[in-house]
Amino acid sequence: MSETYQHDVLIIGSGAAGLTAALTLPHHLKIAVLSKGKLADGSTPWAQGGVAAVLDISDSIESHVQDTLVAGAGLCHEEAVRFTVENSQAAINWLIEQGVPFTRNPADETGQQQFAYHLTREGGHSHRRIIHVADATGAAVFNALSSKAKERENIQLLEHQTAVDLITDKKLNRQGNRCLGAYVLNAQTNQVDTHAARFVILATGGAARVYLYSSNPDGASGDGIAMAWRAGCRVGNLEFNQFHPTCLYHPKAKNFLITEALRGEGAILKLPNGERFMKRFDERLELAPRDIVARAIDHEMKRLGLDHVYLDISHKSADFIKEHFPTVYERCLFFGIDITSQPIPVVPAAHYTCGGVVINQHGCTDVEGLYAIGETSFTGLHGANRMASNSLLECFVYARSAAEHISQQLDKIKQPNFLPNWDASLVTDSDEDIVISHNWNELRHFMWDYVGIVRTNKRLIRAQHRVKLLLSEIDEFYSNYRVSRDLLELRNLVLVADLIIQSAMQRKESRGLHYNLDYPNCSAVAKETILQPDY
Template sequence: MSQHHLHDVLVIGSGAAGLTLALTLPEHLSIAVLSKGDLANGSTFWAQGGVAAVLDNMDTVESHVQDTLNAGGGLCREEAVRFTVEHSRESIQWLIDQGVPFTRDEKGFHEDGGFEFHLTREGGHTHRRIIHAADATGAAIFNTLLARSRQRSNIHLLEQHVAVDLITERRLGLEGDRCLGAYVLNRSSGEVDTFAARFVILATGGAAKVYLYTSNSDGACGDGIAMAWRAGCRVGNLEFNQFHPTCLYHPQAKNFLITEALRGEGALLKLPSGERFMPRFDERAELAPRDIVARAIDHEMKRLGIDCVYLDISHKPAEFIREHFPTVYERCLSFGIDITRQAIPVVPAAHYTCGGVVIDSHGRTDVPGLYAIGETSFTGLHGANRLASNSLLECFVYARAAVADILTQLDSVGSPPTLPQWDASQVTDSDEDVIIAHNWDELRRFMWDYVGIVRTNKRLMRAQHRVTLLLAEIDEFYSNYKVSRDLIELRNLALVADLMIRSAMLRRESRGLHYTLDYPEMLPQAQDTILLPPTFCD
């Protein structure tokens, strides 16, 4: 039987953004943190590189701001960039205070006598400003925040809970638009439970799973973006999907990213012949921003008809490689690749969703009581191309900003009204789940083929036609059968794919991550692509 839950704050998503927000809220509030699988299944745990922040005395806020603006292809919102960078040091200090074991540099000392933290450099950055925990930063941050969360009796961590849809006053036929909670599939019971909350936070990550090849975990299905759109929120810049240039190419390796920090420490990209090619595409060579590197690799693979290119750091001392990149070293070695002696076969793969739910500097969406933080959101920080290691920073800065805003409303926002239970009286168990699997595969393949690294009008029109048919099929299936995680994710992913295609068709230029052969030049004036849901115009 379905259950009804009441909390002060409902956090949908258990990654860096969601856990930071939960831990920053005061302990007298009841907080539910939902994970649709195991808690560690999200993108945070697998992040390798680190967090970009102004920490070194030789670095400046202005330098970090300019690097971000340069990488963003003229489309970053400068106020969002400055807001994020100006709060970078305090966010890192908060992580240090939580106990995150960042790698220390024993060659120097702070003025107070403590060891300095080791900073590395990644593509697009003009300074070493990436603080990290070897090459498993995400795991170090996640494990620390999770341990802290488990120490708090007011934080309820709920695994195997899949959000189906948001509950708003509009949805219930009440006056107003406020978000009151969410319907959530409890995978243990098979029932859809009702979660009521004074504040709801979407921290569900991005939508890179919309592509056939991705570095992301299986859960990156754009759930928060889709739910927010259906609830009446605007979305922005969804045509900008970042492809990480270097994912391990091996038939047994699934979603394993080769951190950009390798290139920051001198790794070179080479063709099968051993020839370097990046200097032909950009004067920064291997340290060019990701969109440039990904397109260069894609170009060379198509030009030569090859399956992959190679990333070579074997010219560095073996001890240096094993010390700085133990995760990459061990994982590659498990596939018979010794990176101290051999080059790593790599291909581009979908990695990061630069657009998302439109929010302000407090994380607020268009729907009162609903916040979006992390990769789910569109802040304007990333512009047309995300600068390496700014993503985790965005999670911490905006989670803390959202908390500050929530605290100002605690006295004025009471408990939501009693919410109706999920109605499953008109649906039956499906005996045709093969349809879900086929639609899932078809969606990811045509998005890869038609809405990938290089686009054309013809490809986008084909994709639009296919996704329209797919959405109709999925809607019919959703209306007649009981929900499952696979069906919920397919429904959300198809909707986000549609929004991505519509956004790409509206941008008649090439800028950052959106490159089209029909409009290869950049327009003189940069404009965001903002889509308005039907309810926004009511």
């Protein structure tokens, strides 16, 4: 039997953004945090690099702001950039209070420390401002926040719960359009439960698994973006999909990212003959922004017919490499690559969704009572290209802002009235799940081939034709058969793919992460791509 639950705040997603919001909300609220799989299955534990923040006396807010604006290629919202950067130190102090064990600087010869924590530098940054936990920052952050959440009696952490769709006044043919909760598939009972809530926060991550090659875990299926769109929210700048330049190329390695911090500490990109090539593309060499580095690698691979290029840090001492990059060292060694003496074979892979659900400074969407934070959202911070390590910072700053905004609304919002249970009376069990796996493969292949690092009008038209067929086929399947996690993720991902393609077709230029051979130049006027649902 399906169940009905009542919460003050329902948070869909258990990564950095979702856990930060839960821990920042008042202790007396009844909070539920949903995870599609195990609590640690999201993208946060995979993050290696760190958190960008103005912490050193040689750095400044203005410098961080300007670096971000430059990387964003004219499309950043300066007010969003300043809001994020100005709140960076407070966010880091909060993380330290939660027990995140950031890597410390060793004392100098006199036994003194100029700054307690070690800061590294990544592409696009003019200063060392990335605070980190060796090369496993995301895992350390997740462990600290999840431990704190487990200690809080008012926070319920629910695993193996896949959101089906949001419940809104409009969907129930009521006046207004407030979000009232969500229908959620409980994998343990295989029933769709009803979760009513005064406030709902989408913290479901991005949609990088729409591509064949991705650094993201399988759950990065754009769920929050798709659910928000179906509920009536605008989405913005979804054509800007960041491809991380350096993921490990190995037949048995799945989605292992080689952190940008290696390049920050001097790693060099090389061709198989040992030649450096970044000098032909940008004067910043390996420390150019990710879109430039990814396109350079893509260009060289296509020009020479290569399966991969190499990233070499073996000129550094073995002790330095093992101390700063223990995770990368151990993982590569597992696959027979000793990075202290050998270069690492790397390829670009889909990594980050720079667009998302349009929100304001408080995380509010177009639907009352519905918030979106983290990679699910479009804040205006990243513009046409996310600068390294700004994303985790965005999670913390906007999650804290959303929690504060919700706290201010508590006296005004009551629990939703009676919500109807999920109706599964007209569906049957499917005996054709091969359709789901086939469509998964087709989607990810044509998105990689036609809507990848380099695009053309013809490729986008081909992709649009194919995605429309998939949308129709999946809609029919969804209407007739019981839902499953695979079906729900595919349904969401195909919708987001359609939105990505629509956005890419509207942009008649090349800017940042969007590069179209038919429009190779950057327009004089920078415009956003905002899509509005037909409701």
